[in-house]
Amino acid sequence: MKPAGYSRTQIVLHWIVFVLVVQQYVFNDYIAEAWAEITEGAEMQFSPVIAAHVFGGILIGLLVIWRLLLRARRGVPASPEGDSPAQRAIAHGTHHTLYLLLILMPVSGVAAWFMGIEPAATVHFYLKLPLLALVLLHVIGALYHQYALKDDLIGRMKTPRD
Ligand code: HEM
Numbered sequence: 001m002k003p004a005g006y007s008r009t010q011i012v013l014h015w016i017v018f019v020l021v022v023q024q025y026v027f028n029d030y031i032a033e034a035w036a037e038i039t040e041g042a043e044m045q046f047s048p049v050i051a052a053h054v055f056g057g058i059l060i061g062l063l064v065i066w067r068l069l070l071r072a073r074r075g076v077p078a079s080p081e082g083d084s085p086a087q088r089a090i091a092h093g094t095h096h097t098l099y100l101l102l103i104l105m106p107v108s109g110v111a112a113w114f115m116g117i118e119p120a121a122t123v124h125f126y127l128k129l130p131l132l133a134l135v136l137l138h139v140i141g142a143l144y145h146q147y148a149l150k151d152d153l154i155g156r157m158k159t160p161r162d
């Protein structure tokens with residue numbers, strides 16, 4: 001049986017990961033610059049802003065693994081009643097791909113930064129675009145439910161049902 005809603009832990013993790021992902025997109029100039037210099041032979045640099053990207057990104061990976069374990073053990077609520085099969089497929093596809101990208105981004109980042117694997121940096125560089133696009137699609141979907149369909153979907157990610 002699917003649970004009636006998301007648990008407190010699932011909700012808290014969703015919003016922490018949201019804040020951390022925003023941070024990854026805002027603070028990446030320094031690490032991108034440092035990476036460009038490293039590939040030209042410069043010494044590895046470190047600064048608080050670089051550390052925020054590296055450790056914030058690793059934390060995202062760990063929290064997402066936690067979310068996936070909770071999802072497997074506890075489950076997640078069924079799609080909203082009024083959703084057509086197509087809407088359900090799009091929502092599920094978006095959620096699964098978001099999880100996949102939130103694992104691939106930290107893995108490729110670690111492979112580039114700590115192991116010096118240059119193709120991993122290229123993967124990291126290009127995956128930022130589909131991740132951003134899917135987050136936008138996800139937010140548009142949530143706002144469409146909330147304000148056009150008025151089914152209080154966002155309430156499912158605010159009010160826990162443990
Ligand atoms: C979900 C987690 C992460 C997200 C969303 C993310 C996002 C980004 C973004 C948007 C850029 C800028 C790319 C550009 O336009 O130049 C970037 C660059 C970079 N990030 Fe991350 N990052 C994540 C995790 C990590 C981690 C954990 C590490 C290292 C341990 C890392 C290392 C790097 C490096 C080395 C660059 C510069 C190389 C490049 O541009 O590809 N990232 N990241």
Ligand code: HEM
Pocket residue numbers: 014017018019021022071076077078079080091095096098099135138139142143153154155156157
């Ligand atoms: C970095 C940004 C975000 C990411 C990566 C993200 C990721 C996810 C994922 C993977 C799920 C599926 C949870 C599951 O069933 O396992 C989810 C659910 C949800 N997200 Fe987000 N989210 C983000 C931002 C937002 C924002 C800004 C909003 C609100 C405008 C939002 C509203 C929701 C809602 C309402 C659900 C529950 C959907 C349902 O009950 O079917 N998310 N999110």
